[in-house]
Amino acid sequence: MKYNKVSMIVSREIGKSIAEELFAFGIRHHFNEIGRSSILNRKTGFSSFFSKPALINYPVDILSFFVEDDEDRAVLSYFAKKYDLRSPGKGSIFSQEIEVLEVHKEYMQKQELRLKHNDNENRLFRDLTGIICVVQRGEGDKVARVALNYGTSVPATTHGEGSGVRDKLGLLRITLPSEKELINLVLSRHDADAVMELYISEAKLDEPGRGLAYSFPIKYGMINTKISRSQAESAASIEQMVSAIDSLKGGMEWRKSSLERESFKNREFLYDLAELNLICEEGRGTELVEAAMSSGAPGATICKIRYNNLDNEMETHRSVKELCKMIVPESQVPEICEALKKTGCFENDAKAFLYSLPVQKAFTYRAKRY
């Protein structure tokens, strides 16, 4: 089943009101992952010679929900307009095409969206790519700074816990930290290769045990370009102008950076992969990932997400679930899906939900083969 996953990244203050708005809009269940975004505080004058611009973090909510195949543009436009996401600094919204593989019935309630089809749809960007970089906890700000310095858009960092080979080491596992940070970035397709390369070199992903980065297609989106703050000296900030030109040009190709022309190192990327997402009850992630690993999944990053839903009596329920993200070979997906089904996790016990997304390319350290 093809669906569209819509994600919104907004600051915490707005996030709270959006949750209510989603219910009113007819979206009966959504997920909320908390994260942080950053902004560069550019100093002017003397002190700027000595220090890098400070990275200032602020909490964000990453809300996501699922809509039918043809509804995403309208939904995106509605929320982009409602929360003024076109202005830099307000947040971002984007949709991805997903394949729902297996799902517990809890998530399958019929939704009636209050859509008006006269919403202005022209201003959504189409040529976007998402990049997720997974690194050890504590390295996240370094990676986020790369994205901000490159100047495409604002990344959102979330926390996760690595699960995989580490869990097979017995008690020796405690010597290896499992906490991860995930840097989520949505940016122009034309900048993706350059940013990927910067990630690899900054986070040293070509060394063992550092992490991985992968990119995936975005269907439509509106992204946050407020990457820094400097003293206001003109009527409109640079970000506002850039954003205005973006929307006039209907895309971001015009800002193709000079970096892209540079020759990159010859990296050995991985292709034909898929991102498998398994949502389950809190505490069940590790064992389900183990089941998936027995069918060829290399490991997973487990994140905590909040699940909010409206039941048939119109009462809201909130709980915390685990989202296990696994990057697996596309060909392995059916087998893993079968293995998971065998655990019975899609029944009431773990209330799991499995969907996949195509991955364009991925990079991580791989031992040389002889």
Added chain:
Amino acid sequence: MKRKNAKGQEFKVSSAEAFRWILRYVKQKLAEQFKVVAGIILYLIFFQILVLGTPILDAGIIGIGIVMVIFGLTLFLEGLLLGIMPMGEEVGIQLPQKAKSRTILIVALFLGIAATFAEPALGVLKTAGSSVQAWRAPLLYVFLNKHSALLVAAIAIGVGLSMLLSMVRFIKGWSLKPFLYVILPTMMLFSILSLFHPNLRNLLGLAWDSGSVTTGPVTVPLVLALGIGFSHVASQGSDSSDGGFGVVTLASLIPMLIVLSMGFALSFKVPLPTGDVEFFSPENPKSEYVFRDRGEMVDYAISNASLPAQLTLFDGQMQGLFDYVREIAQDDDRIREVFGSKAGFGEWIYHFGSEDFKEEFAHIIADDAEQGKNGAMSGFNFWEYLWRNFVSAIRAIVPLTIFLLALLYFVLREKLRRADEIFLGLTFAIIGMTLFGGGIELGLAKMGDQVGSNLPVSFTEMEVPGGTRMIQGFDESLVYQSLTPQGETEEFFFLNENGKPAAIVYEAENHDPVQGVYRYIPKRGPLFGKGKFSMLGIMVVLIFAFIMGYSATLAEPALSAMGITVEDVTVGAFKKTMLIQAVAIGVGVGIILGVSQVIWNIHVFYLLGPIYVALLIVTHFSTEEYVNIGWDSAAVTTGPITVPLVLSMGLGIGGQVGVVEGFGIVSLVSCCTIVSVLSMGLFVNLRRKRLLNVMPESPSEFEAEDVAA
């Protein structure tokens, strides 16, 4: 080591590789603790040697203690993160899913009570009140001695009730603020009423501190984790991004209310504070209530009160008193019971005894001098320290663990995930706490005591602690006269110590011509400035206090665990370092206030009152998230490292300026911490707002463009 994964591929971890991993892990964790502990230790050494100019006694033992603290802290913190907190979180997650709400509330109540008995704070409170005199603060004395079990029970019930309330709060999704708005003013009202009652006035400090002290280094992280797990599942109200904080706050506020209420109830049975003569006189029959029985009262009077007060108990008959003391002297155990030691008995005889008496018991005093010579080191038994701390570590961790695991297996019928890791963590925690507790006693607390007792020399003239000596065979003909520039004569003599004769001012009252003994009491100070209370010296002390509080806080294990939790729960928007810095600054300021309170003998209410008002104001303006975190971190700060240091400093200064007890400093520290964390929160939010220009109401430029288009 060879392991197979399910697909049959092998991956090997050689023992060399495993060893390398373990080494790297140990090194990294040790380095973290080494940094924080080294900070506070080097600072104390620097201050004692270079500023106060006093050598460090027992440096070897202190050194061993410090190494133990570093290893112990490392293990303990790792144990918290691997064992205690995941266990708490697991139970927190399962509890609301599997249990009825009645069960949850009963569990919460019991957990709170059990936690208090596991880590009784009474030791700290007793230290703080060790110099309280029964007649000056009878009610306080009753709480610390006769009714100390009742005090612990009251605190335990308070903590239990607050656990219960917190669970209800999570289930209903209530904000913490209304609780604070109710409890704080109630406390203020109680406190103001207490101010007008001489007995309750003395109890205030204890009541306030009892709350902050209850929450120990095992309880806090456990309760925190439990709350977080619990609120994940249970909260049905508002979208609670504050997730699980706030339990510790209530657990430190509610016991204060209960202790104060108990104080109100008991205040009718206890006599009012008076002088010691009046207190022990037969016209004051209530006095006996303060002690367990009449015998204890007499013993207490003899070892603590003045001679006239002692005599009132024997109808003014000197003979009666002497007979009583003579009876005590028959039995070494009784001497220790009443006077603490033979030295104490010697003191009593020296001060109050008649000539016959002195001669009669000369052998006991001589005995004591003999013992004093070789007794300094023989009393020290390393393994005894370790064993005692091992027992208290077991007591703090094992019963709570058994309680939680029994709950998990038998009531919730769930198995413990990652059980091997959790048990390893619990083992780490027990070993860590043993080493760390022993190390604090041997190293840090000793160091703190030395600095604390020498500290007043900075601003006032004081006796050198432990410096008093008896000069035997004192010859009066060796006393000379000297002249001051004003023409006044002064007497002095030469004392040859360490092969160098030094002139010492002769004070007639220290000379006992009959025995030919001179009590030489060396005095020093003030090191900075002049006069009895030199401003400059006080400034030095305050600056010292700030830095000490600041650097001790950085080493607090529960705060570290809390910082990691906060960073995790807020996904790094609230960094661990930021929280710890804010807390450390708050502690520093709190200690400055605490020390000022002691130096100038200000009643703690006049400092705490305004701070509580300030607290209400910042709480009102802060977001829910910060309110929860800020209030909780205050309860966490007052942990095993900060408290002994703060108390020994408070008591050291208090002893010099004649203030009876060290209460109130701990609660000043807590309150300043909250103000500090909340102010930081307000500042950070303000800066974020400015940076992001989050003003959803204002129409943007592009809205106008849309209309035009």
